[in-house]
Amino acid sequence: MNKFVDLDYVPKKEDLICEFSVEPSENLSMKEACNRIAKESSIGTWTHVEHLNKEKRDKLRARVYSIDGNTAKVAYPPELFEKTNVPGTLASIAGNIFGMKALKNLRLEDVYIPASIDNAFEGPRYGIKGIRDTFGIEERPLIGTIVKPKVGLSSEQHANIAFEAWKGGCDVVKDDENLVNQDFNKFEERLDLTLEKRKKAEEETSETKGYMPNVTAETEEMLKRAELVKEKGGRYMMIDIVTAGWSALQTLRKHGPDLRIHAHRAMHAALTKNKKHGISMLTIAKFARLIGVDQLHIGTAVGKMEGEPTDIWEIEQEVENKIVRKHEDDHVLAEDWRDIKPVFAVSSGGLHPGLVQPLMQLLGKNIIIQAGGGIHGHPDGTRAGARAMRQAIDARMKGIDVEEYAEDSEELKKALDLWGAGKTYK
Amino acid sequence: MNKFVDLDYVPKKEDLICEFSVEPSENLSMKEACNRIAKESSIGTWTHVEHLNKEKRDKLRARVYSIDGNTAKVAYPPELFEKTNVPGTLASIAGNIFGMKALKNLRLEDVYIPASIDNAFEGPRYGIKGIRDTFGIEERPLIGTIVKPKVGLSSEQHANIAFEAWKGGCDVVKDDENLVNQDFNKFEERLDLTLEKRKKAEEETSETKGYMPNVTAETEEMLKRAELVKEKGGRYMMIDIVTAGWSALQTLRKHGPDLRIHAHRAMHAALTKNKKHGISMLTIAKFARLIGVDQLHIGTAVGKMEGEPTDIWEIEQEVENKIVRKHEDDHVLAEDWRDIKPVFAVSSGGLHPGLVQPLMQLLGKNIIIQAGGGIHGHPDGTRAGARAMRQAIDARMKGIDVEEYAEDSEELKKALDLWGAGKTYK
Numbered sequence: 095m096n097k098f099v100d101l102d103y104v105p106k107k108e109d110l111i112c113e114f115s116v117e118p119s120e121n122l123s124m125k126e127a128c129n130r131i132a133k134e135s136s137i138g139t140w141t142h143v144e145h146l147n148k149e150k151r152d153k154l155r156a157r158v159y160s161i162d163g164n165t166a167k168v169a170y171p172p173e174l175f176e177k178t179n180v181p182g183t184l185a186s187i188a189g190n191i192f193g194m195k196a197l198k199n200l201r202l203e204d205v206y207i208p209a210s211i212d213n214a215f216e217g218p219r220y221g222i223k224g225i226r227d228t229f230g231i232e233e234r235p236l237i238g239t240i241v242k243p244k245v246g247l248s249s250e251q252h253a254n255i256a257f258e259a260w261k262g263g264c265d266v267v268k269d270d271e272n273l274v275n276q277d278f279n280k281f282e283e284r285l286d287l288t289l290e291k292r293k294k295a296e297e298e299t300s301e302t303k304g305y306m307p308n309v310t311a312e313t314e315e316m317l318k319r320a321e322l323v324k325e326k327g328g329r330y331m332m333i334d335i336v337t338a339g340w341s342a343l344q345t346l347r348k349h350g351p352d353l354r355i356h357a358h359r360a361m362h363a364a365l366t367k368n369k370k371h372g373i374s375m376l377t378i379a380k381f382a383r384l385i386g387v388d389q390l391h392i393g394t395a396v397g398k399m400e401g402e403p404t405d406i407w408e409i410e411q412e413v414e415n416k417i418v419r420k421h422e423d424d425h426v427l428a429e430d431w432r433d434i435k436p437v438f439a440v441s442s443g444g445l446h447p448g449l450v451q452p453l454m455q456l457l458g459k460n461i462i463i464q465a466g467g468g469i470h471g472h473p474d475g476t477r478a479g480a481r482a483m484r485q486a487i488d489a490r491m492k493g494i495d496v497e498e499y500a501e502d503s504e505e506l507k508k509a510l511d512l513w514g515a516g517k518t519y520k
Numbered sequence: 521m522n523k524f525v526d527l528d529y530v531p532k533k534e535d536l537i538c539e540f541s542v543e544p545s546e547n548l549s550m551k552e553a554c555n556r557i558a559k560e561s562s563i564g565t566w567t568h569v570e571h572l573n574k575e576k577r578d579k580l581r582a583r584v585y586s587i588d589g590n591t592a593k594v595a596y597p598p599e600l601f602e603k604t605n606v607p608g609t610l611a612s613i614a615g616n617i618f619g620m621k622a623l624k625n626l627r628l629e630d631v632y633i634p635a636s637i638d639n640a641f642e643g644p645r646y647g648i649k650g651i652r653d654t655f656g657i658e659e660r661p662l663i664g665t666i667v668k669p670k671v672g673l674s675s676e677q678h679a680n681i682a683f684e685a686w687k688g689g690c691d692v693v694k695d696d697e698n699l700v701n702q703d704f705n706k707f708e709e710r711l712d713l714t715l716e717k718r719k720k721a722e723e724e725t726s727e728t729k730g731y732m733p734n735v736t737a738e739t740e741e742m743l744k745r746a747e748l749v750k751e752k753g754g755r756y757m758m759i760d761i762v763t764a765g766w767s768a769l770q771t772l773r774k775h776g777p778d779l780r781i782h783a784h785r786a787m788h789a790a791l792t793k794n795k796k797h798g799i800s801m802l803t804i805a806k807f808a809r810l811i812g813v814d815q816l817h818i819g820t821a822v823g824k825m826e827g828e829p830t831d832i833w834e835i836e837q838e839v840e841n842k843i844v845r846k847h848e849d850d851h852v853l854a855e856d857w858r859d860i861k862p863v864f865a866v867s868s869g870g871l872h873p874g875l876v877q878p879l880m881q882l883l884g885k886n887i888i889i890q891a892g893g894g895i896h897g898h899p900d901g902t903r904a905g906a907r908a909m910r911q912a913i914d915a916r917m918k919g920i921d922v923e924e925y926a927e928d929s930e931e932l933k934k935a936l937d938l939w940g941a942g943k944t945y946k
Contacts, residue, residue, distance in 0.1 A: 176701045
């Protein structure tokens, strides 16, 4: 009866593979639960239906080829999918199955995307190297800030704070995830004023600076805003990939102007936080890389937001590397990214200069370190906060303990006095 | 310290209101947890930041005005939002807060949308009345089917099965959520062949019939497919609203052709199934109505998919009525829908003729009853399955018990023999 379970099946490299954590409802075996998942997410329904001959059924059905405790791996023949269609693909592998009564909990942990689908996407336009080249920064982490408070500032205040942050040492400044085109801070005015200040900051610091305006909106409006950014000399556009959705992200990458894409993940935790049910951040990150964001929030492991250090490390590996090897605890399917460029991982959420040392111990140098409150909340204001952050990063780049380095760095000293100094992420 | 908690605050009718279920992390009081939710989802961050004067802070901050057990209600001043921007609004009220370490679990249970936002949207183009007028069906539920198997059929097979379903008595036939534009069944060919069969079925039955092709894709491609449907004489477009996302749904309603929108909710349960964490289906349904889908899947309470009868009844009330009164168990915020038309609720997922009686007891006549396997899996095939379904509905409309009615209805009898007859939803 379990036609969709075939533990002898050896997945082909052309298959799309999903790893699920499965908790069957009472009185249902793991095997039967897995059978229903593979059935509902490929060609089956709950009762017998003629119409498809055996040959076609055998060709198109998903196969559960591994069951280990509560972990199941399912192989999907690539013919099941329209290669260029992420929302269409997710409607199969992450669609109705979450709502089946047969399951108490279901979590899509990971997905292996085969070459045929990879080849249908362009991936990031810039990726890590392109971003580093933009700024001429070869090795150190990029430093970013989010203008704070999140919303409420006028366009002019916004631009002035951005200037202070750049002047103090930030490379990039971004809008917050919920700042879009409010009456008190209209998108176009904010863009104009902030890009003006960017120019000034670049002239005064002789550094390249980036402004990441949030273009999240209805798709056509979003494209208009993105074009406006390009027209006015911007280098970046930022989008809330989860609230905007996969169709719009594909559109922005495919039909939007030649700008770097910064991906914020607000709302992801509604899907990712519960360890038994939903969709892992790793899965979201893989689809975001496939479509082609250049920068993606992956968490901090040390700040105000959820996320275990190992999970975040894994996501960084996944978005930044070419081939991810099978991980010991078996939670990462090996993925060969072929020509798809690496994504610059962004660590953001409750960070401050005192957390840079443990953060870089965990995630290395190839990250964008963003702090909002941890820069603007500095006792001497935004510019000093940005200096303190850059000093903390300089300390780590030179291999000097942050507190030692602070002895000669006034702004860093004050930041550590206020927020404390983390030594290690453990 | 809890500046965002103000239990004396009386929400203004202009405020947007969210009801959350909150489970604070250990060692954190409910009050402090709620304070952080309101802060992070409006103007605050985790540390003190100057930049905003008191007047503006008071004007723009969210206020927790009610805490009752684990339920909190938060009022958001409408100025916080760009009125026309659903993804931007969700990035506030359903964004970062899900990932805060301060919370073990958080669920957005309900949202009250104020007039200023309602007025920025057009809502459904047709709604229940427009759909009923299309078919000239005044009172009985509409009968629909999903062509099954979900994927794998050729375009020609697909069209033939649709014909059988229409001929047997279905009003509408839809693609499944994961059928888009696969190589074995290309969108345009399927559309052509199926609309041809629709015409034939209309001629032979003298009834109006509807075909709901799944246009889910990258947004520009989706619009192209929608235009193609319109051009070729279609009346409907179907979209997977959760996997495609809010930006694309807004685009389809605003810039898509004049077609009825059928909304499938695949992946919703990744957000809605856990009763402690995520986003309720009620909330998703409200935003879908606001943007303007004409038909929305709400569950069955009796079939293969998750969903408690009371929840599903509540969602039906919400999408179909003008004003929803505060519910006794306090889980529905009163919503005045003003000029926004009602959405036709679609009940789908594991239904068959034997479940029509309990389903209609629960949800009444104003529903679209869809069955896939429960029609095509009939021992005598699709046409007989559609007949059996229509007979079951006729029985209920005449107030005759389904088993009694089956005595003179051969197809219904066979269906009940195979799948059983439900008498009541309790």
